[in-house]
Amino acid sequence: MLQNSTKKKKKNVVRVRFAPSPTGPLHLGGIRTALYNYLFAKKYGGTFLLRIEDTDRKRFVPNSESYILETLKWCHIEPDEGVGYGGDHIPYYQSKRVKIYRVYLKKLLEEGHAYYAFETDQELHIKRKEFHDRGLTFSYNADLRMQMNNSLNMTEKQLLKKLNSCLEYVIRFKINPGEKLKMHDMIRGPIIVNTDHLDDKILFKSNGLATYHLANTIDDHVMGITHVIRGEEWIPSMSLHILLYRALGWIPPKFAHLPLILRSDGKGKISKRNIDGLNFPIFPLQWKDPETKNIIPGYRELGYFPEAFVNMLALLGWNPGGKKEIFSLKELINFFSLERINKSGVFFNIRKANWFNQQYLNKKKEEILSYLYKELKRRSLFCEEDYLSKVIQITINRIHFIHEIWEHSFYFFISPNSYNQNFLNKICHKETIYQLEFCKVFFSNINQFTSVYLRLLFQKEIKKKRERQKIMQLLRISLVGELKGPDLFIILEMIGKKKSLQRIENMMKKIKGKINIHKKFNNSC
Numbered sequence: 001m002l003q004n005s006t007k008k009k010k011k012n013v014v015r016v017r018f019a020p021s022p023t024g025p026l027h028l029g030g031i032r033t034a035l036y037n038y039l040f041a042k043k044y045g046g047t048f049l050l051r052i053e054d055t056d057r058k059r060f061v062p063n064s065e066s067y068i069l070e071t072l073k074w075c076h077i078e079p080d081e082g083v084g085y086g087g088d089h090i091p092y093y094q095s096k097r098v099k100i101y102r103v104y105l106k107k108l109l110e111e112g113h114a115y116y117a118f119e120t121d122q123e124l125h126i127k128r129k130e131f132h133d134r135g136l137t138f139s140y141n142a143d144l145r146m147q148m149n150n151s152l153n154m155t156e157k158q159l160l161k162k163l164n165s166c167l168e169y170v171i172r173f174k175i176n177p178g179e180k181l182k183m184h185d186m187i188r189g190p191i192i193v194n195t196d197h198l199d200d201k202i203l204f205k206s207n208g209l210a211t212y213h214l215a216n217t218i219d220d221h222v223m224g225i226t227h228v229i230r231g232e233e234w235i236p237s238m239s240l241h242i243l244l245y246r247a248l249g250w251i252p253p254k255f256a257h258l259p260l261i262l263r264s265d266g267k268g269k270i271s272k273r274n275i276d277g278l279n280f281p282i283f284p285l286q287w288k289d290p291e292t293k294n295i296i297p298g299y300r301e302l303g304y305f306p307e308a309f310v311n312m313l314a315l316l317g318w319n320p321g322g323k324k325e326i327f328s329l330k331e332l333i334n335f336f337s338l339e340r341i342n343k344s345g346v347f348f349n350i351r352k353a354n355w356f357n358q359q360y361l362n363k364k365k366e367e368i369l370s371y372l373y374k375e376l377k378r379r380s381l382f383c384e385e386d387y388l389s390k391v392i393q394i395t396i397n398r399i400h401f402i403h404e405i406w407e408h409s410f411y412f413f414i415s416p417n418s419y420n421q422n423f424l425n426k427i428c429h430k431e432t433i434y435q436l437e438f439c440k441v442f443f444s445n446i447n448q449f450t451s452v453y454l455r456l457l458f459q460k461e462i463k464k465k466r467e468r469q470k471i472m473q474l475l476r477i478s479l480v481g482e483l484k485g486p487d488l489f490i491i492l493e494m495i496g497k498k499k500s501l502q503r504i505e506n507m508m509k510k511i512k513g514k515i516n517i518h519k520k521f522n523n524s525c
């Protein structure tokens with residue numbers, strides 16, 4: 001068992017890495033992988049490293065790297081080492097580490113663990129098709145490699161000649177069949193793979209670039225990575241990586257594969273390529289597509305707090321046990337354990353994400369206050385801080401984001417300029433006028449205009465509950481313009497007698513006007 005940093009004896013044993021490919025913005029799954037790596041490193045006083053895995057130049061998307069760095073910063077989970085942070089293993093870009101890969105590749109070739117293969121893509125395509133037409137699957141493996149155009153079937157002289165004349169070749173890893181490879185995943189437990197089912201994966205291409213598998217394995221070893229924490233989609237690569245470590249004479253790191261994040265509509269996993277019809281954002285920050293120039297908003301732009309986002313993300317696949325759901329980053333570090341990560345996919349729920357944001361709103365009263373100030377200033381209005389604080393206190397539970405505050409509190413400052421149309425149509429008759437008239441007279445006679453007193457008198461005066469509720473609805477629409485909002489008597493107290501009476505008057509005028517139009521045209525109002 002590892003030692004928690006608080007009682008650490010060994011120092012800095014843990015080294016983990018986040019190793020994204022710069023193929024676009026990070027999605028929820030990507031940033032969650034970074035977070036779990038960060039939490040694990042910090043828990044054990046270890047190092048969290050950022051490596052950019054840019055071996056596949058065809059899939060390179062400009063701005064991905066700066067996006068990744070900015071996201072980690074926004075989430076307050078910055079690396080200790082790596083791209084943008086320096087360290088003993090620069091460069092942390094795989095495209096710049098080819099010299100290192102060549103050293104180990106040479107060793108693999110010399111020791112018979114790898115070989116040159118000369119089929120072009122076109123030839124392989126034809127081969128695949130031939131097999132497919134015969135109802136078979138083509139796999140470049142132990143069964144077939146001796147029939148293919150590769151260095152295993154050549155003399156050294158032939159190979160040299162070929163290498164000198166041939167422009168295109170690849171280097172493949174030679175997998176020995178007939179082994180039941182036993183592996184261990186820290187989340188899933190034992191995994192056994194029969195090497196008969198593995199093919200001889202390409203490690204290096206003649207364009208001078210290593211493939212992901214080779215670069216990833218070498219870098220993890222050379223950079224001293226102790227734990228590989230990454231997405232479930234990499235489980236199929238684990239056997240190849242373990243065999244590569246073995247061939248190179250290295251002890252592999254420990255592996256932990258994280259569950260997928262699933263769409264709640266049952267349409268599979270969340271990914272950059274699977275965003276059609278999604279009703280929630282999947283990117284932490286706004287992403288501007290360099291080709292289409294389309295802007296896709298992220299959690300930051302939509303008003304989520306980074307603490308809430310990180311808290312929500314941490315619990316998306318990790319179960320801390322117990323009822324506690326709100327965790328600061330410090331607490332997450334303390335409680336985090338790979339053992340409590342789910343094995344199966346987790347459904348993403350935007351309502352839960354919003355709930356998390358709401359929980360953090362209570363700690364943001366200052367920010368809400370200055371937001372409200374700005375909204376008022378924009379409308380040339382002014383209000384005492386005490387009054388604003390009360391408004392915030394009354395409405396905070398009704399909002400999830402700071403920017404929602406005005407929409408949910410404007411009626412404390414200005415009269416509504418529109419009313420719920422459906423409800424207006426329903427109450428468009430003379431009785432409404434009488435009821436509003438009653439309210440006017442009733443309120444005019446009250447000097448102690450407090451919520452407690454108003455409620456008490458109201459209940460005393462209108463005994464029948466149904467009638468009372470009806471009148472309260474009329475009052476609510478007069479004051480707020482809608483049938484929603486906090487406690488009516490609190491609204492009355494906040495707005496005050498004079499303005500409340502004014503708004504009742506406005507509503508009476510509105511209803512009278514509608515009744516007149518109705519009379520004139522004799523249609524429904």
Ligand code: GLU
Nearest residue numbers: 019020021053216230234
């Ligand atoms: N470069 C891989 C990715 O973008 C990371 C794989 C790994 O962590 O080993 O998902």
